[in-house]
Amino acid sequence: MTVRLARAEDLPRIAAIEISAGERFRGTHMDWAADAEPTPLAELEPAQAKGELWVAEDSGELAGFLFAHALDDALYIHEVSVALGHQGKGYGRALIEAAADHARASGWAALTLTTDRVIAWNRPLYEHLGFKVLDDGEMTLGLFDRLDHERRLFPTSAQRCAMRRPL
Template identity: 65%
Template sequence: MGVRRARAEDLSHVAAIERSAGERFRGTHMDWAAEAPPTGLDEFRTALARGELWIADDDAGTPAGFLLACPLDDALYIREMSVRRDDQGRGLGRRLIEAATAHARAVTHRGVTLTTDEIIEWNRPLYERLGFRVLDEAELSPGLATKLADERRRMPASARRCAMRLDL
């Protein structure tokens, strides 16, 4: 299992990975996420061209996870990270975040940011173990504040969104 920069042929796997990862939300307050449509391929193509899309391969060399990112304010923003349901718990998410963090350092971003559900038992705790912290509203950069507000407006009332940051 390894993590690498995405290649064009990997794009044919991302929707299936996203749908599989969404299955973990069934039976939770985020059950709606399992039915959400996958992210559009144009967003993946843009990140691929920027070098801000990473793939985690399974033991057979097949894409099993991805991390999609983009620059936002002074940081690299993790737009989405998904790992196939059967491959979760094997360290792929951690490795994807490590790859994105190394990239952020190399291009001199001052941090890595993301938004996530604050109460689901596996999202926020994973990021906290990796050094991220929940941001107070006053700490939000303008772009991150806009993203968080948009998510809170678009998502069902059951979504409990927060913003997190890893300072570099």
């Protein structure tokens, strides 16, 4: 397994990872995520150009990706997805560690993200990787606004939470 910054030629292949990863939500309260449109290239291209998009690769095949950006005092993980056939093999952890290394080197105080608090492979996995669920009063303004936006946008939005991992 190799984790590296995404290259321009990787971008068209990221949608297939996102679609595959979404299938895991079928039959859950987040079933809608399986039918969500993948992230548009117009969002991935600037992230790739800024060095805020990583891919995990196995024998030349893309297995996962992580898309992040600065938010307040942290590097915010906008999305981390691993294709179904590669889940449970450490790709997500490796992508998060690559983002943590980048954030640390860039002087960020933490990694942050928003996720579902109920799905067994979301919040518990992030907690295992050192993230802590934040109460509303513990969030930075930008993170609070992001979570509030998601809670209004997504079905089953009451299940959303924000998490932080100090670096």
